[in-house]
């Protein structure tokens with residue numbers, strides 16, 4: 226019993242000595258530390274081009290029109306859904322535009338007019354254009370990138386931004 230208490234005392238002393246050392250080291254480090262540089266602000270702002278993609282007269286109800294945006298290497302579609310949706314452009318608020326590269330691993334998406342969904346042949350993710358490209362099933366961890374659209378008085382459709390990162394890019398604008 227006596228031996229046991231002695232061992233406990235030794236353990237306490239070693240613990241206290243260790244704590245004192247740690248505290249002393251921290252004090253020295255804090256005193257000698259160079260002033261911290263201000264974290265660089267990363268605005269992560271991207272200047273999107275305002276590109277004319279098509280005219281409303283070219284759109285057919287529920288049929289995707291192939292386009293590219295923000296550059297020729299980024300395929301997408303314009304789609305007149307026939308139903309007013311959030312983020313929809315045009316008089317009827319039903320024109321939307323999306324990247325058609327799957328945000329999971331970059332397979333090209335196909336559009337099903339019957340279900341009004343974008344579908345991935347790679348691993349079967351499904352995206353809903355009536356809900357801002359929300360993924361409704363599958364592997365992707367991101368919704369489908371949607372274009373910010375503006376319709377001019379003459380019906381020309383301009384894309385002026387994208388709300389998510391296009392697959393395979395560090396920045397949507399290269």
Ligand code: FES
Nearest residue numbers: 327329330345347
């Ligand atoms: Fe589309 Fe995997 S590439 S779900």
